[in-house]
Amino acid sequence: MKFHNPGSEVYVPDGGPADQALARTTHMGIGAHQDDLEIMAYHGILECFGKADRHFTGVTVTNGAGSPRDDLYAKYTDEDMQKIRRVEQRKAAYVGEYAAQVFLDYTSGEVKDKNNPDVIGDLKQLLSAAKPRVIYTHNLADKHDTHVGVALRVIHAVRSLPVAERPEKLYGCEVWRGLDWLNDEDKVFFDVTAHENLAMSLVGVFDSQICGGKRYDLATAGRRRANATYFASHATDVAQSVIFGIDLTPLIHDAKLDLGKYIQGFIDRFAQDVSGRLSRLS
Known part of the structure; x- marks a missing residue:
């Protein structure tokens, strides 16, 4: 498999062949930056952890060069940060028992460039090889431009596949904007209560971010x-740890659906819920 960037890599934690690791993938997370997968796609990691018939593959699209830094990492250059963040992502893949961890090594600018076909091309090639049943990526209401750029490229890459090769489910998940604002009937409820120690460990390995000034772990x-x-x-808790998602599956089953109108529908239903409650109680 040959990607566009010379710095791209398929890391296989158990040391096996990359093609075999990708072929056994059932769940895939596609995130913009190192640590995005462990924050937003933990449900997929948990679904596969310790399972013989399910395997998670992570995909990190950018090189992580522009992250904030402080303390031990205050004087690190962008090149230094790229190296340490890749090492940290490898650690997470090992701890989480991923089938594979793919680094596509794009800059944020390249991801946000809607006229650059390379990201979509690499993702299409990867999806064709792995054929995941479930994909987790960023949600279209995220406030980080690079995150939204990745989500859009993922949708277009999936849409370019033959219908029979498309995943069963595509979920948009939480990083730079929570999804608690969604109406309850629009939320995808991921119970991630199990293995809290694993959840903490996966985010905790990204020391360059945590020590560097962002307590993503907490x-x-x-x-x-x-x-x-x-x-x-009005009910007791049914879980102790929950990730919310948006179901983006209709966007990959019907390529004619407008992406902006689709996410606007969620926003409109939320607005109607708020205004309706105010009208009812005023």
Whole structure:
């Protein structure tokens, strides 16, 4: 498999052949940056962890050069950060028992360039080889441009596949904007209570981000706990840790659906819920 960037890589934690690792993939996470997968796609990791018939493959699209840095990493150059973040992502893949971890090594600018076909081409090649049943990526209401860029490229790559090769499910998940604002009937509820130690370990290996000034480990665990507790106001908790998602599957089954109108539908239903409650109680 040959990707566009010379710095791209398929890392296989168990040391086996890359083609075999990709071929056994059932769940795939496609994220913009190193640590995005462990934050947003933990449900897929958990679904496969310790299972003989399910295997998670992670895909990190960008090289991680532009991340904030402090403390031990304050004087690291962009090149230094790329190296350390790749090492950290490899550690996460090993701890999480991923089938494979793919690094596509694009810059954020390349991902956000809607006229650059290379990202879509690499993703299509990867999806054709792996044929995952479930894909987790960023949601279209994320406030990070690179995240939305990745989500759009994923959708277009899947749409370019023959219908028979498309995944059964595509989910948009939480990183730079939680999804608790969605109406409950629009939420995809991922119970990730199990293996809390694994969840903490996976985010915790990204020391360059945590020590570097961003407590993603605490924030991620806190968001998941808040999602679980604040999900239902008149019922006891049914889970202790929850990730919310948006079901993007209709967008890959019907290529004629407009992406903007699709996500606007969720926003409109939320607005109607708020205005309706105010009208009812005023």
